[in-house]
Amino acid sequence: MQKVRRVISVIVMNESSVLARVTSLFAGRGYNIDSLTVAPIPGSELSHITIVTKGSNKVIEQIIKQLHKLIPTLKVIEHEEMVEKEMVLIKFPIDENLSDIAALCSAYNGGIVNVGVDMVIAMASDEPVRIRHFIEAAQRYSPCEVVRGGVVAIER
Amino acid sequence: MQMSGAQMVCEALIAEGVKTVFGYPGGAIMNVYDEIYKQDGFEHILNRHEQASVHAADGYARSTGEVGVAMVTSGPGFTNAVTGLATAYMDSIPMVVISGQVPLSLIGTDGFQEIDAVGISRPCTKHNYLVKSVKELPGILKEAFYIARSGRPGPVLVDIPKDITAEMGEFEYPKEISIPTYKPNYKGNERQIKKAADAIKKAKKPLLYIGGGAVLSDASELIRELAKKTEIPAVETLMARGVMGAKNPLLLGMLGMHGNYASNMAMSETDLVISLGARFDDRVTGKLSEFAKYADVIHVDIDPANIGKLVDVDYPIVGDISTVVQKLLLALEDVNTDNYRAWREILNRYDELHPQSYQDSDEVLKPQWVIERIGELLGEEAIITSDVGQHQMWAAQHYPFDRPRQWINSGGLGTMGFGLPAALGAKRGNPDKTVINITGDGSILMNVQELVTASEYRIPVINVILNNHFLGMVRQWQTFFYDKRYSETDLSYQPNFKALAEACGGIGFDVTTKAEFDAALKEAIEQEKVCFMNVAINRLENVLPMVPSGGALYNMLLEHKDQ
């Protein structure tokens, strides 16, 4: 069966162990997690979890139903039409071509965000596919560390 | 009112109408046991193993329809209870288990008898709680009972740190409860129900496929009415035995791996499956791609996640079985039962061709005879529990179950050791019924300590040990699929079962003939003591028919040369 990529938002009560319930569901039932982000929704007792997963349509349908079934789950949104963004931080040696790096970052809604004695830290935020391209392009400048933030998404 | 957390637990149980708690004390739960000592709102039964406490609460719940309650201490008390939780979870049994936990300040320090109970039980409970303050305790207890019994029922764990049971707090037990994130849908979508009814009217070969959900929803009466009105034949899963009633002419029998010929053929040839609270378990479907290959599927289930999980569904209906069947009945007012006559005749011929039968013997007792005999003598009056193995399947095939909640077994998890403690719970919940545990010489030893509990509390359950000196079901697979290499299944070395029962305050019988069986059963019922009937049966008897695992339902082994 063909696997599809899906972004799923789960709105949950902001209570202890709710994230464990979600992740152990994925682990226990053998579902994939490509990326997972979570943060409280301002001014509420809720948290917003964004999960990127892969699976056949049947599996995706089960994932959504099983997420729904968790008692603290208020809503499960499977995005069809949405805006997805991801952020990445990359550390480069200071002797790389900094103006090239800065130019590259600005093409991906980012820039150099910190300069140390022998490292610079660059940031980009863009669609997940473009973030992948950015990381590929960054390879030219011998990155020492890459930290991706995971996908966040919102319905259009 | 101000009271300690421990008192709150007792008050909440009383407010929920709990009459019996099954449990076992220990350090972390002692505050609660101290309050149990002081109250007289409910009785506590001290099992001799926490697993048995949970199974007993489970048997109580299955036989009465009420929420079963068990109580255990932290650490090993809790881990002993896990098999019980998982057993109840797989069969959707409403239960609340209260466990002690180390004090809040010690959590996370690998304290004495600390174990992450909510972590371990997450995959085998419907929901669970670690109580973090005495303030939230009353609300959590209320929620626990509500979640356990509503929607698709299931076990709920409430893990309470010791300092919280000591702490004082304000107790006001909520009357009503609403959890914004948890709203089970009972009603069933009217349009879908209408469409399903139309499909039923158009079908030529419809089949009612009845599962354990029908028992949980107390839908037996309505389903019998549905069958009677439409004259649509029915098959039951292992968990649904009793829903249609053994004497019902529309009941074909049990389907699945050890289903009878007519039931499995009906499922293979039907053009419309009407699934009522069944979940298409692999032990039922056999090879999925061949299962009900020619059929559209109506699937009624309270749990949306069950629908479309394994089989593609044409008419999904999320709702309570009783509610939906009631609506179906209205929508089927003008059904023409003649439409299905030819189909019923085909199925009757299948049943005549290969009825559920066995070869009786004059030399040795046959397990099927024993079960049919219990059925003849006790029929509807008895509650039958069982363990797991061949004896379980023979009981499901041959006992004339006439009502729901009469047949109590671990279907989903298949837990050996379930039968005796579940029988204790069932008997406590139904003191007027004769409770018989049909078990094997392997399974019975897995909670045999409960003989003591049964004697102490005068709970006279009768254990019919169908003794084949084998782990019979595993041996059967070895006979069929492993060239008779009987690896670790020979149980020739046995305890003296009669003496074992007597040593624990019960009575025992060794039975080798039909006459001895009748006499022993009569005496067991009269003596009102926990009892072992050690029944020597044909060692190599097999459960038939059998669909080899992974095979199509219609490819049944109907006989075996070693039989």
Ligand SMILES: Cc1ncc(C[n+]2csc(CCOP(=O)(O)OP(=O)(O)O)c2C)c(N)n1
């Ligand atoms: C706790 C547990 N362990 C192992 C099994 C696997 N198992 C299934 S049936 C069976 C044999 C049961 O033997 P017995 O109780 O003597 O019943 P019989 O099949 O002989 O009737 C075993 C070992 C199980 N179901 N449960």
